[in-house]
Amino acid sequence: MPVGTQGTVKTVRASDLEDSEYTLILANTYHLYLRPGVDVVAAAGGLHAFMGWDRNILTDSGGFQLFSLAMLRRRSEEGYEFASHVDGSRHLLTPRKVVELQTAFGSDVMMVLDECLGKPGDRSRAEESLALTLRWAETARPLHPGGGQAMFGIVQGGAFPDLRARAARVLTGLDFDGYAIGGVSVGESRELMERAVDGCMGLLPDDKPRYLMGVGKPEDLVDFAGAGIDLFDCVVPTRNARGGGFFVPGGHINIRNARFRSDFRPVQPGCGCFTCSKHSRAYLRHLFLAGEWLAPILATLHNLHYFASLTADIRAAVEEDRFDSWRSEWHEMRSLFDPTAC
C-alpha cells in the first residue's frame, strides 16, 4: 500500500491512487495527532472525509515515528512521553490513547502501540522491549472499538527467532484481526530480515492478513509474498520517484542520466500509466534537471503503477497456483537487466 504520512501520498491526488487501483493507504497516527490534531480530523468526520479518500486506510501505532522522529523520548510502563518534532510540545502516547486516536480517525485498520528497537542488538534489551510491547498489546486488545475497524497486533523481537515466535504465540492468543511484523526495514541486512520473518510466519494464522511493515523493494515483495506475507508498505516507490528513480520490469533507472537526453521513448514501453502514455524519457529528464514540480509527480505516478502491477502479478500467480515458477522467471529477468541498454 502507498504510504501517505500526513493524509496524502506525496505529490499525487487521491484520484491518482484510485486510477492505479490501490485500495488501501497508510497514514501516520503520530503525524496526524500532532498536525492537524485529532479534533480537526474528528470534526471533519474522520480521516476518509478529511482527506477525500473513501477506500481503506491503515493507521500505524506511532511506534516507528517515536523511534525515528520524536525528540526527548521517555518510555515507561505507561507509554511514551515525547516532544513534538513540529513545535516541541510535550505529549504522552499510551496503548489506550493510540487506540482512541485511531478510533477517532475512523481507520479501517488500526495498529496497537509497540516499541520499535531499530537494528537488532543486545538480546536482553530485545527481550525486555518485547515483553513491554506484548503487555501493551494485552492492554490495547480489549479496547477494540469493533464496528468494522480491524485491529492488528505487531510482532517484535528483533532478529531473535525465538523472541519472534514468542511474540507470535502471545499475539495470536489475543486473536487480532491481522498480524504485522515490525522492527524490520530499519537498516538491517536482508538476512536478518528473513530471520525475523521466518521466526514467526509459521505461527501466524494464514487465514488472517500478515503484514510486513516498511517493506520494500520489488524483490522483497516478490520473495516475502512467497513466504506468505499479504501486505506491505514502503516509501520506496514515491521517495525514489522524487529523486528521478523509475522502476521498470528489469530493475531501476535514474532518468537524470545523460543517455536519456534525446531518448523520446516512454520510460517503460507498453506501460499503461499516465506518464508513459504521455511523456518521453527526454522530457522527464528535462523536467528533473530543470527542477520542475511536475517531475516528481510524473515519476511517482509511474512507480505507483509499477508496484500496483507487480502486486497484481503476484496475486494472479498465487491464485493460479503458479507462484514458484513465476518467481523464478521474475528473478531470471532481473538478473539479465542492463540499465545502460534501456
Added chain:
Amino acid sequence: MPVGTQGTVKTVRASDLEDSEYTLILANTYHLYLRPGVDVVAAAGGLHAFMGWDRNILTDSGGFQLFSLAMLRRRSEEGYEFASHVDGSRHLLTPRKVVELQTAFGSDVMMVLDECLGKPGDRSRAEESLALTLRWAETARPLHPGGGQAMFGIVQGGAFPDLRARAARVLTGLDFDGYAIGGVSVGESRELMERAVDGCMGLLPDDKPRYLMGVGKPEDLVDFAGAGIDLFDCVVPTRNARGGGFFVPGGHINIRNARFRSDFRPVQPGCGCFTCSKHSRAYLRHLFLAGEWLAPILATLHNLHYFASLTADIRAAVEEDRFDSWRSEWHEMRSLFDPTAC
C-alpha cells in the same frame, strides 16, 4: 494564458490545463534554449510533442529573461551576449536567432527580440532602446517562417506615451500578426502601466490580437480587457497558489490562516474545480502547514480555474455587449469583500 517557463506550467499536468479549458500556454525561449536545448526540442518534433500539449503555445523573445535573469549581458546592435544562469556558458541571441529558435520549437505564436528596460526612467535611454527594438523588429519580420506560425511585434517605449505611439506606428507598418505591449509589469505603478497602454492602444489594429505581457491580477484583466486587450500572461495564479493564496470571486485569501483550521467548506462554494469539488479549507490548510507537495498542486488547480472562469466571463460580457455594466458590478462585488468573513 498560463505561464510555463520550461515546458510545463508549475505543479500541473497538461491534462489539467485542458480540463480548465486553456487553449494557449506560454513557454520561455530563453529557458528552453539553454535547457534542454533547441536540438532536443527539435528532435522531439517540436515543443508540442516534447511537452505533450497539442493546443497552442506562445514563446517569448527571451528579452524579459535577459533583463531579469541572465548574467553578464552585453547589448550591441547585433543582439544580446550573455552568460547562462544555469552553467555560465556564453551565448549570443540575435533577432534572427530568436526567430530560428521559435521556428524550431514550432511555436504557434512567436515574439520578436526586444529590449525590456524595466521601470521607466530616463527618456533618452528609453528612446535609444526603443529605436534598437524597432530595428530588431524590422530585421525579424521578413524572417517569418509562415506555415501557421504567427509572429507578434512588441511595443516598448517605457511610460512615454509618444514613444509608445511611435513604436505602434512602426510595428503596424510591418504588419505583424498581433501586437504585444512589453516593458510593463516590471514593478511600476498601475498609473504608469495605464499610461503605457493608453499611449499605443488606439494605434494598434483591433482586428488583430493585442497582448499585454506579464499582466496580471484579476482587476488588471478586467480593466485592461475594457481597454481592448485580448491576451494576458501572468505568474500570479500559479505563484500565489504555491504560497497558499487562493483567488475567490470577492478577492484573495491565504489558506494558511488559523481561521480555516476547522473550516470544512470548499474554498469557493459552488466552484467546479477539482480542488473545491474534493477538498475542504481545513484539509488544504493542513497540507500547506505540513509542507505537502499536494498543497501547491491543489491551490494551482483552483486558481487556474478561477482565471479561466474570469476570462470566460469577460468574453461573454464583451460578446453580449454588456461589458461596462458587468465591470461595474464586478468592482462593486470586490469592494464589499471581507476576507475575514470567508
